Amino acid sequence: MTATPDMPVLHGYFRSTAAYRVRIALNLKRVAWCDAFHHLRHGEQRAPAYLRLNPQGLVPALEWEGAVLTQSLAICEYLDERIPAPPLLPANPVVRAHVRAFAQVIACDTHPVQNLRVLQRLRAARLDEAAVNGWARDTITDGLSACNALIADRDGPYCFGTQVTLADLCLIPQLFNARRFGVELAWPRLLAVEAACLALPAFADAAPERQPDAE
Numbered sequence: 001m002t003a004t005p006d007m008p009v010l011h012g013y014f015r016s017t018a019a020y021r022v023r024i025a026l027n028l029k030r031v032a033w034c035d036a037f038h039h040l041r042h043g044e045q046r047a048p049a050y051l052r053l054n055p056q057g058l059v060p061a062l063e064w065e066g067a068v069l070t071q072s073l074a075i076c077e078y079l080d081e082r083i084p085a086p087p088l089l090p091a092n093p094v095v096r097a098h099v100r101a102f103a104q105v106i107a108c109d110t111h112p113v114q115n116l117r118v119l120q121r122l123r124a125a126r127l128d129e130a131a132v133n134g135w136a137r138d139t140i141t142d143g144l145s146a147c148n149a150l151i152a153d154r155d156g157p158y159c160f161g162t163q164v165t166l167a168d169l170c171l172i173p174q175l176f177n178a179r180r181f182g183v184e185l186a187w188p189r190l191l192a193v194e195a196a197c198l199a200l201p202a203f204a205d206a207a208p209e210r211q212p213d214a215e
């Protein structure tokens with residue numbers, strides 16, 4: 001798709017779970033965007049031109065209406081404020097805090113401990129491939145176990161009832177990562193949420209394998 005001045009540009013990579021969250025949010029909000037791909041395994045996220053947009057050298061970043069936005073949760077919340085329907089956060093303040101907590105278990109305490117640069121540092125510290133994969137698997141298992149417990153007493157079909165929330169936007173990409181690393185998916189409730197979400201075009205169209213840069 002050709003960029004037009006009013007169209008957001010999403011800097012991402014097909015396998016980036018953080019970019020995957022933003023793709024789902026854009027789809028739910030029915031915002032068409034242009035992709036700028038950065039091949040993470042080739043280190044393109046550290047190119048000077050991209051570092052000027054995101055000094056962290058991480059995807060995603062969203063350029064829209066003259067602003068550069070980084071950090072996937074901040075981007076999703078921006079989209080939610082800019083385009084309120086459908087809401088990504090519940091109206092009830094307590095449930096809203098629970099949704100944010102669930103999202104942060106994944107986005108703050110799980111994914112950053114097993115992202116590419118962390119695993120590369122473990123390899124540089126001479127951990128072998130089995131140990132590196134074990135690290136990722138254990139990290140994801142701990143995070144998803146906590147997520148499972150956080151919603152054990154809640155009705156579905158989504159994490160927090162009948163409304164898709166930021167929690168689902170974080171869970172589905174993290175389950176994708178879990179499979180990549182061979183995590184045993186011992187959580188029927190999380191898998192039921194995944195099935196419900198992937199039945200929605202907003203989620204299905206955002207899947208890594210459907211992205212133009214998928215390998």
Ligand SMILES: N[C@@H](CCC(=O)N[C@@H](CS)C(=O)NCC(=O)O)C(=O)O
Pocket residue numbers: 015016017018019040045057058059060070071072073107112115116117118
């Ligand atoms: N907390 C950040 C995490 C971003 C992140 O870790 N992105 C990964 C891809 S999912 C990345 O760019 N990795 C490149 C690297 O580690 O060098 C967010 O939610 O946006």
